[in-house]
Amino acid sequence: MAASEFDAFCRFAFVFLQGRGTRYLVVGGLAVVVVGEPRTTADADVIVFVSQTEAELLIAQAAEAGFELREDVERRRLEETGTMRFRKGRYQIDLITASLPFEEEAYRRAAFHQLFGVLLPFPTPEDLILFKILAGRDKDILDATGIVRRHIERLDTKYLEKTLQPLCELAENMAPWKRLQEVLLRGRGLEKT
Numbered sequence: 001m002a003a004s005e006f007d008a009f010c011r012f013a014f015v016f017l018q019g020r021g022t023r024y025l026v027v028g029g030l031a032v033v034v035v036g037e038p039r040t041t042a043d044a045d046v047i048v049f050v051s052q053t054e055a056e057l058l059i060a061q062a063a064e065a066g067f068e069l070r071e072d073v074e075r076r077r078l079e080e081t082g083t084m085r086f087r088k089g090r091y092q093i094d095l096i097t098a099s100l101p102f103e104e105e106a107y108r109r110a111a112f113h114q115l116f117g118v119l120l121p122f123p124t125p126e127d128l129i130l131f132k133i134l135a136g137r138d139k140d141i142l143d144a145t146g147i148v149r150r151h152i153e154r155l156d157t158k159y160l161e162k163t164l165q166p167l168c169e170l171a172e173n174m175a176p177w178k179r180l181q182e183v184l185l186r187g188r189g190l191e192k193t
Helices: 003-019 029-035 052-065 071-081 101-108 125-135 138-154 157-171 175-187
Strands: 024-027 043-048 083-088 091-097 111-115 118-122
Touching: 003 043, 003 052, 003 083, 003 091, 003 118, 024 029, 024 101, 029 043, 029 111, 029 118, 029 125, 029 138, 043 101, 052 071, 052 083, 052 091, 071 083, 101 125, 101 157, 125 138, 125 157, 125 175, 138 175, 157 175
Parallel strands: 024 118, 043 091
Antiparallel strands: 024 043, 083 091, 111 118
């Protein structure tokens, strides 16, 4: 992967979102690179704060802007999963529509960092840990552990627990709570991975 190609894609994608006034929060691999421990990524992931109508308009605008997509496919993906995928060449940006009050709070708490020549909103370490814990895939758990390890001295564990507990109760699923406790132990070096 040519870094300059990926950089150019990300700059194009983020300038596209900003040019449409779309509120978004960078999550996924790019956020882990900035907030957590370095790793490679070949796509960009964002949470977008848009209505259904705004999301459908964004799909049409993306096609007009030069992203390679089929509008009917993206509208169906949006309806079925609440996500959209905009590709250009070898790279893509995955857009996840916000659906939880926690995501609004994460956006409010975001820190801005310059990347690809663009000022981008990234979640705090705590909020990125929560996004990773909620996703729950193996690579997300590794990312969350790395974020804990990097920020252990100033990590607000009370915020993590206070925010995650109601989400678990609402979903009637305590698995994310268990994952958080394991990640905190591993990140502190108190449990083997």
